Amino acid sequence: MRKWLSVGRASLLFVLLALCIAPPLASGQTAGLSRLQNEDPNNWPMYHRSYDGFRFSPLSQINKDNVKTLTVAWVHQPGAIVQGLESTPIVVDGVMYYIASYNRVFALDAATGKEIWHYYPKLDPVVNTLFFQPYNRGVGVGNGKVFFGSLDGRVIALDQKTGKVAWEKQILDTKKCSCNFTGAPLVVKDKVVLGQTAGELPIQGKIYALMAATGEKAWEFNTIKDDRKSWGGNSGKVGGGGGWMTGSFDAALNLVYWGTANPAPDYDWGGARPGDNLYTSSVLALDADSGQLKWYYQEIPHDDWDYDSGLGESLVLDRDGKKLLVHQNKSGFVFVYDRTNGKIQNVWPMNQVYNWVKTIDPKTGELIGRNPPREVGKPKFICPWIAGGRSWNSGSYNPKTKLWYNTAMEVCEEVTVEKQTPQTEPAAGLFFGGDQVAKHPPGGEAYGHLDARDPVTGERKWSINFKYPPIGSVLSTGGGLVIHGDLEGIVHAYDADTGEQLWHFRTGSGHRGGPISYAVNGKQYIAVPSGLGSLVLGLYPALWPEVEDFPAGAAMFVFTLK
Template identity: 35%
Template sequence: MSSIGLNMPIARSTLDWQPTLRLPRTALLAALLLAGAAQAADVDGKRIIAADQEPGNWMSHGRTYDEQRYSPLEQITQQNVDQLGLAWSYKLDIDRGVEATPIVVDGVMYTTGPFSVVYALDARNGKLLWKYDPKSDRNRAGEACCDAVNRGVAVWKGKVYVGVLDGRLEAIDAKTGQLAWSVDTRADHKRSYTITGAPRVVNGKVIIGNGGAEFGVRGYVTAYDAESGKQAWRFYTVPGDPKLPPEDKAMEIAAKTWHGDAFAEQGGGGTAWDSFAFDPELNLLYIGVGNGSLWDPKWRSQAKGDNLFLSSIVAIDADTGEYAWHYQTTPGDAWDFTATQHMILAELEIDGKQRKVLMQAPKNGFFYVIDRATGELLSAENIVPVNWAKGIDMKTGRPIVDDEAAAYWKDGKRKLVTPAFWGAHDWHPMSFNPKTGLVYIPAHIMSAYYEHIPEAPARNPFKSMYQLGLRTGMMPEGPDGLLEMAKTWSGKLIAWDPVKQKAAWEVPYITIFNGGTLSTAGNLVFEGSADGRVIAYAAEDGKKLWEQPAASGVMAAPITYSVDGEQYVTFMAGWGGAFSTFAGALSLRAGVQPYAQVLTYKLGGTAKLQEPAPLADAPKPPALTGDAATVEAGGKLYDSYCSQCHGIHAVSGGVLPDLRKMAPEKHQMFLGILYGGRVPDGMPSFAEAFDAKQVDQIHQYLIKRAHDLQEEGDAWKKFSAN
């Protein structure tokens, strides 16, 4: 291929040229890229900072370092958006959760699918140029809290960077799709570190955090040299062993806010698994920090102290990783109220002064506006109903916690907390439109019970079990009870005015976990929905202007770009993630299957949407032979170990197998599946967790649930239709 000898950028006329050589079109495209695109993914900091000068590209995760997810493109407007049609689609390999934001540079799209597989596509037509599979260790997929998802890549000077689910960070040659370097980011191989977030590249350093707080890890963010992969610095987000001296100034500050030594064994948590932003003028990198391990502060830190830097926004020097300032959204977090949610940098006029601000709507339900140079809180108001706090004290910046509603660890009583563990807003990116001055937030409405466990939790040797240290509210088993519960769990798109700290308009959705948002100079807001739609709204008032089916739920945030003067809008479709696995029953209300594909639209597009085959009916289950005690024991084991992937009470949302619908041969080999695992699917072996009696208890419980499904079939159809 290199003998073609081209040495020029690929123009459209080049791609349309038909050679006499009989190569498949995808092979031709790859050959032309290899030979002629010397500047493939030739992105650096100057180019990202000046991104508005080339609005046709989307060169960083949030398009720009400020992560506004706003595009200056305006070919698609309120007047013509109803003419959008599907331009092309590309079917991903695995129908699991899809959460990536694509990167588009000079006509090439780089994106990811489940298990961190990277795809390079021709952005004009979706033709595959190359694919890179990092071969993530699927034996460790059970150590990821929220399925085998990945939120995308970064690009820099001819390389594409991807965080791999099993904890590796890898650099790929952007022209060839070949591995350039690989590093293992895990600080401790005995703990369940994973990566689901997208890297960022700042000042020649690739920035990546890790996940795993629910399984007991110590959080940190690491910077690696973009060219070589050599570690440049590492910033820990929570203190380590209190018997050892703190690593740096930040850990000196943090150590004073933790008590006892249990957190060292538990890991402490504080993983930075998603959000970053960067201010080139201040040279500050902003880190969104997650929840604690364990969740219950009594078992984590004797219910004392703020436990820095849990649930915090932390600013550090981008070159050295040195601490600059922090703001903690939820001191002593006890509810999984992470601050890993999307952060946006902007300039706002507040009280007659122009302020450089950072904005975030973390899980805890409040929208924060913070001075990004100093960390000073400027304002905070709740975006959804909140009962765990009565508000934010503007003198101290701290929440006014309502102990009666929220402090389950103090009196041992179950507390109904609003919002609950998936928060008012999760990882789904929001966007900011500087023309309207509004932030567009995919929000949740949800509540759950929290209950302190009086016995000290022992660390479970089997990594797949959540390390929470408390009980959270469980869902009913049957469709009638779930329908009542589902009425209190919903979602909405909120257009939030960050200066007035109030909603400008809202659009309701049937369920939580709808897609991230994109705003454009065409005065539009684009979003996908859990119930399988892609939608455009008027940015100023929320009027729906365009809608098309997406064949699956859409959770990722869309992007827009242009090639050869034509504007496109891309959605990554593929229902999945934590809500559709753990809360599978409630997610059934969305009425969609996981069907992973890239959907790209343009004015006048006429491509046909690919759709999944209809689901087969559930087979007749075997006879139930276990008694009531056996079934009850099996249910407790199932909900403790299996529900995170296959759904509470064995009701799957469809991303992973619904174990009520097992085929006869799967029932016959049930012991072998649990003990041997299913590596191609990412299911680990449970041989260390269960003895043969416990396997039978779980099996009998699943058989009972299969019979329940047969009896409740019509009610489940009614549930999904409401």
Template identity: 35%
Template sequence: MSKFSAAAMLVLASSLGYTVTVHAASTPAAVDAERLQSAAQEPANWMTHGGTYQEQRFSRLDQIDQDNVDELGLAWSYRLDIDRGVEATPIVVDGVMYTTGAFSVVYAFDAKTGELLWKYDPEVARTAARDGCCGPVNRGVAVWKGKVFVGAFDGRLIALDADTGNEVWSVNTLIDEERSQTITGAPRVVKGRVIIGNGGAEMGVRGYITAYDADTGKQAWRFFTVPGDPSKPAESEAMEMARKTWFGDKYWKQGGGGTVWDSMAYDPELDLLYIGVGNASLWNRQVRSEGKGDNLFVASIVAIRPETGEYVWHYQQTPGDQWDFTSTQTITLADLKIDGKTRQVLMQAPKNGFYYVLDRTNGELISAEKYVPVTWAKRIDMKTGRPVVDLDKADWTKGPKLMMPGPLGGHNWMPMSFNPQTGLVYIPAQIAPALLEPDNEATWQGRGTLQLGTKPPALPEDAEARAQVVDMYRGKLLAWDPVAQREVWSQDYPTIWNGGTLSTAGGLVFQGTANGEVRAYAADDGELLWRSPANTGVMAGPVTYAVDGEQYVTFMVGWGGIFPTGFGGLADNTRVEPRARVLTYKLGGTATLPDEPKRKLTIAASIPPLDADEKTIAKGRDLFNMHCGACHGFSAYSGGVVPNLRNMAPQTHNDFLHIVAGGALIGNGMPSFADRLSKDQINAIHQYLIKRQHDLADEMSANDS
């Protein structure tokens, strides 16, 4: 790897008048506490996940601005190895970009030219995809003193040499290898400790976050977010407190949830690390906790000490969560003038549909208002800080209810940004309802299976009914005033799952879209100023940096994850290809993307006859949606990321039992399900898929007539 001189760090002085630090690096990824704490003074770099410890995703670079952004062109692109969903935020340090693709593969590029410097594949078993609810995605790396850290999907935390990509150390972060624990989030480094959480609440695991010594990989501390086996001593005073809010003996057997699978932020002045805690498991509180209790610390923001993991304070946004309302969305720190007084605040737009502003010194609620349509709660009580739940509309455990938002949330993991010039946050918001129906007899279903306490997710199989549901799902780029708690402007999209945002001192907001574009808007009024095709859906948050005085903007692009795979039947308004790439733009860029036609769906030449009765097909539908739907699409509506089972070839039908029970396609990432499905159950699933293939043939014939 080439070494970069100070000349590679020179950038145009910001029109804001801030001091711009030029750092001469003698070694790659020469990032330490001093650089991270003053990262805003080095706008040529993007040294941590949110740009700075405050996670504002705002850049002081302004060479690209509202007047010239329409001159942006592609500078370079790189085709990643695996087309299974791209969610990473690149890290850029001293002219080198570090990023990840599916299955936690790490790439290092020359940030100016796109030359691949090295690649590291942690060799995660492709069958491990079954252990995650939402695809084998990865949201990026962290860097510190010449090392690059990545959380592998199978639960390892790995340190790499930033110069060569060689492995330095690796630790297993899992506490129970019999459960479907994963890592999809990006690590953070604070005071020489690499901090990472875990995923898997939907699969029935217990949440925690762990810190490791950056030099050796030795565990420094672990903070559990939900209590474990009550017959054993609690791990901390925080867990003693949490135990009082859980009831019965099923919660810990089911895992409890509360996974810290994404967001963190750090305040060096207060020396507080803020973590966002995920949903409860099972979703169904009647089964999980006898229908009562706040169930700490699910759906909460928790402040802890980064050196010791000591609990300081918490604020629970959704007590007793039973709607999958994670609090793992972007946590943003800022100082805002509220009621004439400057407040040190923490801001978040979690899944539950309310925008929260908290005092980050003590967790006090300052304000909370709906940023998308919300039916489950009427408001947040400012005296108690608790939601005023509308039980008539929200309690689905006694009968099916249409929820707003549904489990996909008013805002999911896609990062939001905050621009201190405009005072606005830019949220990839979405309208995403869902019908929840109880399964109050739910029991542990085994590894690799959704553990929800609801009837299996399903989509209407009637074309007209499905079209009506599809029309209910809409996305928007929302510019929100966190002081006034109101919308300032918005841009509408035809579907949900649009990308994260980046705001800049050039007066711009950058965002990619689910239907395959990258865009730039005016930060003050939302005018669309630039757009370019990405040839795939865009979910990740973009970054900007500078090399040799020239500003670049990078988008990680590639369709995948839970909405494109599990809910492919709701993505009719996108129909993009899952092509994974790095796309980097600059003023006057002249590179081009290859012309890649969309795949055409054809009717199979031969479809087996449907000889099962309605009861068998209904059984097969439930089994398919519970065990197979998250990858192959609920109700067998494929999003095009993995094989479309409504269009199986005759040989696939002949080999169906051998594939599902015998592992015939294990080399392609399709595991054997012989450990959880009987031969009769597999046959019921097959009959259901035959029925769905006939449905597809009928739909296509009707469209052609």
């Protein structure tokens, strides 16, 4: 059965005609979109810096020749260290905006670190009972506002200059669904797009678009398809899904690309959720204005492993005359699509160790030799572990080197499936359907690596191994550098062409967030969030007991040349 859906010729012609006669954007909207389309190399205006998801800064003042003189310019501490600092900061016109645990939001002078304003929301006490808390991964900036989704289910817009609340909307019934927002919003034209947590919960997860000016809901997309063939019985009512990370946007096609989370329960003991479970563990192409589904591809039909599609970046990439979308699934396999229609162009593995399938057909995307954990009460050895071949952290694509710098985790697990009745009253409870323990791969030790690869073919140019699998995002720059922070609290600068380490600095706590680069008054800076945290960290001590004692923290380190 085909797992992709595209617009027919007649519909496409209608869309093209509509584009030709559509009225121009209002002047304020045009200015906001122009700013976010990243004409100014000095800024880092959104979560992935640009709509194409590259996480690449064109700045080159800091480069291979002088990076060894990099020194600390300033440090800012948010004052909350639970779950570390998982966010990626944003810089617009010399001001840094970032969010920390418990939804603490800061605006800082990006050259000095001096606080301009801060906002500490009064969160509902229900937050303390939730599974997904108290971390947040980023804010969105646009239309004169700073946007974020809160731990208690609100979307809040702050005045960009003052930090005062411009509007707030209660989008989720968090007391009932136990769900919330933890990912960074994406500002697209006059809308703010974000998705909710839901994958481990007996609910139906959605993706929302709100009007940036008022917070009124523009559209919503339910990631649980209303289809008894896709969800046998009543399983769809508690199907999970959602879209908890940040997507990409193609302005030319007016499409928002968003990955969706896993179905609930995570593990199926047989009959828990019959069908392919659309639209979970899928990549969606949604019309930015209406939220209408233009195409989709389900990377993991009937996901048996919690290998969802919600994580990381979706690279909007043009190659050899083709409009491509490159997306890594949590399983460690990378899917390459024709982004105009969702047809598979290639599939390749980022990981060396996997046994959940024998392989994936690179031409069709078909899973070959599925190996699901199904037998109740009997541990089953599966690679990679539930944290994935890579977690939600992002890689970085450098259009100069044409290489994608990306991390991977070579770790396995024993999964024990357990039957579970979904709890929906008085509030939704976790709906896993099993448990897991981290294990070393067959014949060797678990480890992680940072690779430089061609994102379309998977060809590897260089690789660096880490004892502890890294879970921080990656930055690449026009100065030929790759910046990455590891689990032990060391931030590294590598030569983008060779992988040679050129500089390093110990920040005192491990890295989970996203490094960025920006410039103020002609001077380039590199900002690195430091602060070890993550639900994933709870898995590490089974293999590396010492990780349990790694120091916590939360600090924004900013570096520049001496």
